[in-house]
């Protein structure tokens with residue numbers, strides 16, 4: 383039986399698929415869709431990293447929401463006049479309602495919006511990145527890595543499932559637990575899984591095979607937030623990421639890989655969690671720490687071998703309008 387004090391994540395409401403040639407879903411088309419993210423959000427950040435690694439910046443444009451939602455949810459207050467310049471809307475909810483006028487559920491990022499109709503196509507964060515890897519192949523840059531290689535999919539899926547349950551979503555189960563028991567259970571599972579992953583990564587550079595895959599992207603987006611928000615705000619405090627030499631070096635290795643660290647905005651991350659979750663941080667004070675300079679320190683993980691991009695190449699720097707203030 384499910385403990386009612388346990389945090390449960392709601393299902394994504396809009397789940398249209400993209401398919402190459404539009405054979406049984408939305409046609410993949412350069413310039414037609416807009417990816418809406420918050421750089422604070424770990425689920426949206428998967429899409430930010432994958433889009434960079436695959437070189438989809440031109441084909442799939444980007445809207446970045448203010449990291450702090452108000453009661454109307456995600457808003458485009460970072461843009462001139464508070465409006466997304468391409469969609470012409472002030473709130474992401476407008477794209478949800480354009481699709482379903484009576485929609486009164488949650489409004490979440492990541493979301494992909496069809497520009498001509500202004501309608502949300504999908505907010506299915508588990509599917510978006512996999513479709514970018516597989517169905518959007520015709521739009522990939524030259525030298526794009528295969529982040530979801532067919533022969534490794536079973537192993538990637540299995541790793542991602544354990545990491546999703548205990549780590550990606552596990553930190554939320556700890557942070558939003560409504561009872562001591564629910565928190566204790568989430569905390570135990572989180573650190574048991576991190577210990578297991580740490581042991582696995584002691585001997586190999588990446589989670590599956592010898593190249594970066596979707597599994598690494600999904601672990602990275604939680605690890606990069608760990609010391610800045612999950613350790614304190616979500617009470618995931620057995621130890622910091624920086625105190626696990628293997629995971630810390632692994633996370634730094636990815637952070638320093640083009641396409642990962644250049645998507646990360648620690649200011650957005652900290653302000654979102656500490657300001658928005660007023661129930662667990664009623665003063666909404668945003669902590670000054672931690673010191674982030676360590677992210678640039680040498681990691682020595684190349685000594686384990688591995689070919690980050692397989693037969694491919696690293697992505698070029700992000701387009702100028704997408705550059706995040708470096709550390």
Ligand SMILES: N[C@@H](CCC(=O)N[C@@H](CS)C(=O)NCC(=O)O)C(=O)O
Pocket residue numbers: 391392393394422423424425426451455456488489490491492505506507
């Ligand atoms: N679509 C999923 C996952 C994505 C998700 O949780 N995104 C968060 C931000 S990290 C969000 O947008 N939540 C809705 C809100 O905060 O208003 C969900 O609704 O649970």
